[in-house]
Amino acid sequence: MPEINPQRLMNDLRHLRTIGQYGTGVIRPAFSTKDMEARQWLLDRMSAAGLKTFMDGVGNVFGRSPNPGRGILIGSHTDTQPQGGWLDGSLGVLYGLEIIRALAEDRRTVHFAVDMASWSDEEGTYMSMLGSRSFCDMLTRDDMERAQNHLTAQPLSAALEQAGLTGMPTTTMDPERYVAYLEAHVEQGPHLEAQGNHLGVVTAIVGIRTFRLTFKGQQNHAGTTPMEYRKDAGIALIELVHDINREFTTLAGPRTVWTIGYVHLEPGSPSVVPGRAEMLLQFRDTDDKILDALESKTIRIVEEAHKKGPVDIDLAAVPPQCETAGMDETVQVCLAAAAETHAPGRWIRMPSGAGHDAQILAQRLPAGMLFVPSIGGISHDIAEDTAEEDIVRGCRALATATETLLRHPNPV
Numbered sequence: 001m002p003e004i005n006p007q008r009l010m011n012d013l014r015h016l017r018t019i020g021q022y023g024t025g026v027i028r029p030a031f032s033t034k035d036m037e038a039r040q041w042l043l044d045r046m047s048a049a050g051l052k053t054f055m056d057g058v059g060n061v062f063g064r065s066p067n068p069g070r071g072i073l074i075g076s077h078t079d080t081q082p083q084g085g086w087l088d089g090s091l092g093v094l095y096g097l098e099i100i101r102a103l104a105e106d107r108r109t110v111h112f113a114v115d116m117a118s119w120s121d122e123e124g125t126y127m128s129m130l131g132s133r134s135f136c137d138m139l140t141r142d143d144m145e146r147a148q149n150h151l152t153a154q155p156l157s158a159a160l161e162q163a164g165l166t167g168m169p170t171t172t173m174d175p176e177r178y179v180a181y182l183e184a185h186v187e188q189g190p191h192l193e194a195q196g197n198h199l200g201v202v203t204a205i206v207g208i209r210t211f212r213l214t215f216k217g218q219q220n221h222a223g224t225t226p227m228e229y230r231k232d233a234g235i236a237l238i239e240l241v242h243d244i245n246r247e248f249t250t251l252a253g254p255r256t257v258w259t260i261g262y263v264h265l266e267p268g269s270p271s272v273v274p275g276r277a278e279m280l281l282q283f284r285d286t287d288d289k290i291l292d293a294l295e296s297k298t299i300r301i302v303e304e305a306h307k308k309g310p311v312d313i314d315l316a317a318v319p320p321q322c323e324t325a326g327m328d329e330t331v332q333v334c335l336a337a338a339a340e341t342h343a344p345g346r347w348i349r350m351p352s353g354a355g356h357d358a359q360i361l362a363q364r365l366p367a368g369m370l371f372v373p374s375i376g377g378i379s380h381d382i383a384e385d386t387a388e389e390d391i392v393r394g395c396r397a398l399a400t401a402t403e404t405l406l407r408h409p410n411p412v
């Protein structure tokens with residue numbers, strides 16, 4: 001069994017947190033100065049571990065083992081939400097680095113080929129999972145041209161130029177190189193901690209569908225326009241939200257979630273009847289049938305409200321949608337055996353409610369994910385944390401699964 005060095009792992013995690021540190025969390029959105037500084041630091045750490053390193057034209061950071069033959073790819077991301085936690089993504093990337101070092105230090109595993117990656121813009125500052133989509137050759141020129149910062153409207157091309165990446169080649173996967181893709185991540189939810197479990201073997205990753213709803217009414221004076229004359233885009237939006245919430249409840253599975261994460265009324269003044277309103281609706285599940293049912297229901301609700309008037313309502317899908325992704329059975333068996341070794345009786349199989357790069361990679365390679373508990377179930381916040389013993393345990397379990405997959409690529 002490879003022996004990871006817990007102190008070295010924790011030192012790297014704590015150092016990475018200092019780049020863009022904000023309280024106990026970090027601010028490293030994709031292609032920001034701090035994001036690029038973190039990538040440079042990672043390249044240096046990977047070179048010191050004996051990997052051939054490079055950054056590609058969309059900011060993906062790669063470390064390739066000099067060992068020949070088929071290997072494992074371990075990855076995650078080092079970019080963050082506008083105010084993110086210190087472990088979201090960084091944990092999985094630095095597990096990869098520590099496992100590579102541990103394997104190289106053991107003469108029984110020194111010949112294993114394990115490559116690693118820190119994918120760019122997983123968090124979707126410009127496009128969610130940009131780096132892994134690019135690596136899996138799933139992006140068109142149109143996708144790249146359309147992508148822009150959802151807060152500042154800066155085009156992706158301008159961000160890449162600012163980051164010094166313009167003109168650099170992108171890298172796509174050589175599927176012959178890899179037996180599997182592995183990614184570890186903080187759970188970002190309450191399930192592991194609440195049940196006293198220490199590890200989660202992911203069975204599937206949710207599909208995510210996002211829609212923009214635009215309401216067009218008539219802007220008017222809030223004092224002189226009688227109620228029956230109004231075409232109030234704001235009221236139309238609120239009524240529709242209520243309908244969606246009520247109808248979705250009847251269609252939902254046990255882990256279906258839906259969110260209206262953005263609402264905007266124009267002009268947004270107490271003395272003006274809103275003439276235009278906009279909202280973003282997103283729903284997630286690991287069951288495509290439920291996602292299809294929710295989508296059909298949304299279309300029907302919008303059609304009926306539009307027909308009823310007096311406000312025009314438009315519904316549009318927001319690309320790119322994320323497909324549901326089952327994790328590979330063989331990889332799950334390896335991760336489950338490793339979880340039982342390092343947390344006997346204290347692990348579960350579970351779906352992931354969060355999107356991850358692994359759901360992109362899963363479309364090209366056998367992929368698997370391992371979760372460690374999030375204290376209080378908190379993530380996408382600077383309060384995000386995981387007990388040190390769980391961080392170390394997760395790395396040991398991923399190292400064991402990596403070794404098993406490389407020794408016995410077909411354990412079932």
Ligand SMILES: [Zn+2]
Pocket residue numbers: 077088089122185
């Ligand atoms: Zn993440």
